[in-house]
Amino acid sequence: MALDKKKIKEKLEKERDMLVGQLKDMGKLNPETGEWEATPEERDYQESDQNDMADRFEDFEERSSMIKDLEPRLKNILDALKKLARDSFGKCQVCKKNIEGTRMEANPAAKTCKKHLNG
Numbered sequence: 001m002a003l004d005k006k007k008i009k010e011k012l013e014k015e016r017d018m019l020v021g022q023l024k025d026m027g028k029l030n031p032e033t034g035e036w037e038a039t040p041e042e043r044d045y046q047e048s049d050q051n052d053m054a055d056r057f058e059d060f061e062e063r064s065s066m067i068k069d070l071e072p073r074l075k076n077i078l079d080a081l082k083k084l085a086r087d088s089f090g091k092c093q094v095c096k097k098n099i100e101g102t103r104m105e106a107n108p109a110a111k112t113c114k115k116h117l118n119g
């Protein structure tokens, strides 16, 4: 069965938009590095309260770690979208054979076939 590239592209774009939306909630894209950076949650600027400052710091740490988790996922999606336009899309990085259609539908950013899933 041939891969439905259009359907996969739509799915990837949807996922990309979702990830970008989540990233935007927690940080901003640094145009110089192309990396997402956490931004502190905007609150009233009365930092005299020690507890509040600690909260803000914790919050910032949490955002940073979430961004670290989301960013590679976004990169994978963007990679897959780029590849979608090329012949290498849907081919296993290891054996160069076509990746199973069911696997591509479940995870359009997949880079390997089921056999080479774990390295």
Ligand SMILES: [Zn+2]
Binding pocket: 092, 093, 094, 095, 096, 097, 112, 113, 114, 115, 116
């Ligand atoms: Zn393979």
